[in-house]
Amino acid sequence: MPFEKLKPEVVNILDNSEKNVTDRLHEVCKLLNDHIDYYDWVGFYFRNGDKEELKLRTYVGEPTDHEIIPFGKGICGQVAVSNENFVVPDVQAQDNYIACSFTVKSEIVIPLFKDGENIGQIDIDSETPDPFTEKDERFLEFVNQEVAKIL
Template identity: 70%
Template sequence: MNLLKDTIKEIILSEKSKSEKLQSICDFLEAQISYYDWVGFYFRNGNKEELKLAEYTGEPTEHTIIPFGKGICGQVAVSNENFVVQDVSEQDNYISCGWKVKSEIVIPIFVGGENIGQIDIDSHTANPFTNQDEELLEFVCSKVATLF
């Protein structure tokens, strides 16, 4: 876990652009954690009550804009709380990104106390996420927040 966090710190402190850093984080997490099959960032779309897809790794998604309150990501934009879904089939308010997706974890990113976006992880494995995943992704989000 500490090695993962150290690499995230290195990416954040690198000379890359913000976009390149976010893409590197997506690529790194997807490559290092076997059950992270799609890793992406969504950010608030200006002053609109919606999220806009930014950098991601994994299969393309048509969900590039997500209204607040819709799906797991949209719910996190409203609740400002982590949302771990071990089995997406049990969620009524779920937006499917693909038939392979079995579970999802979404962690908000706060800057100055404001929810500006989130990291979204989809897994093709049911029930894979642990407290360690939440802790790692909260760390990632705290570091990403320093870019804004």
């Protein structure tokens, strides 16, 4: 399903105030995982209180041992420090990559800002080498902007 068709579905999920925030985030993960064939693991990490670490809030995909990620470690930890999108076409080429599964070939992490502060991120793993384009970046930025509205 094209990104433009997914946008209203993301908004509808997030606008459903009858569900708690974590459930809505999980539904967004499921929507993206189900409708974008190269999104094999979709999750949201958020800053863990005052600690210099990220905590996994919800995800769809294979289980992960990486529920807590220190700032600076791995792709997610680097985005927590840099405040910038990070697209990894080949995870094997990254020195600071934390392997979740040997099947993961590429990753994209987009920071999530609330009131100008980086409070979390959406993380996508793919078993497809180099699938992410600028369209993925813009779409995931949109998703995070919509998520920020309910936090």
